[in-house]
Amino acid sequence: MADSVSEPIDYIERTRAQYEALGYPPYRWVVNEDVPPFTPLAKPLAECTVALIASGGIYRLGQKAFHFRDDVSFRAIDVDTPPAELRISHFAYDTRDARTDVNVVFPYQTLKDLARLGRIGALSQLAYTFMGGIYSARRVREALAPALANRLIRDEVDVSIMVPA
Numbered sequence: 632m633a634d635s636v637s638e639p640i641d642y643i644e645r646t647r648a649q650y651e652a653l654g655y656p657p658y659r660w661v662v663n664e665d666v667p668p669f670t671p672l673a674k675p676l677a678e679c680t681v682a683l684i685a686s687g688g689i690y691r692l693g694q695k696a697f698h699f700r701d702d703v704s705f706r707a708i709d710v711d712t713p714p715a716e717l718r719i720s721h722f723a724y725d726t727r728d729a730r731t732d733v734n735v736v737f738p739y740q741t742l743k744d745l746a747r748l749g750r751i752g753a754l755s756q757l758a759y760t761f762m763g764g765i766y767s768a769r770r771v772r773e774a775l776a777p778a779l780a781n782r783l784i785r786d787e788v789d790v791s792i793m794v795p796a
Contacts, residue, residue, distance in 0.1 A: 679789035682755040686763030687736030687796035688721030696720035697762035705761040723764030
């Protein structure tokens with residue numbers, strides 16, 4: 632079994648190398664100096680409606696695929712969508728495992744199981760996805776993040792799980 636374990640991946644160096652290989656300027660890591668926007672839960676997780684947000688570039692068959700660079704759009708995906716109807720469009724990670732099992736980067740079926748088992752109150756009917764690797768932190772801060780926050784408020788969720796890819 633130990634032979635099948637891979638070495639740890641230095642994601643910071645890997646990101647730098649990918650940006651260099653693509654001809655982009657060196658990646659500038661975002662530094663958040665404000666108070667973190669985390670709020671303690673007001674009720675037990677078993678009573679909460681949970682939303683899924685994933686940056687893996689997942690979209691449903693019939694929806695528009697994500698663009699290559701700085702696409703700050705998002706897709707709403709009904710959590711009753713069969714896995715066979717989900718697609719992936721992302722330039723910044725190896726999508727082979729995600730194409731085999733989308734739950735690797737979009738664990739909606741696992742969250743549905745947790746709701747069924749009573750570990751979470753419910754899974755929000757809509758999950759949201761976008762393509763991570765967006766170079767412009769300003770566009771994420773000013774466009775994508777507020778749009779997703781507004782959707783979560785509209786959907787009356789108590790907590791969101793954000794899955795990076």
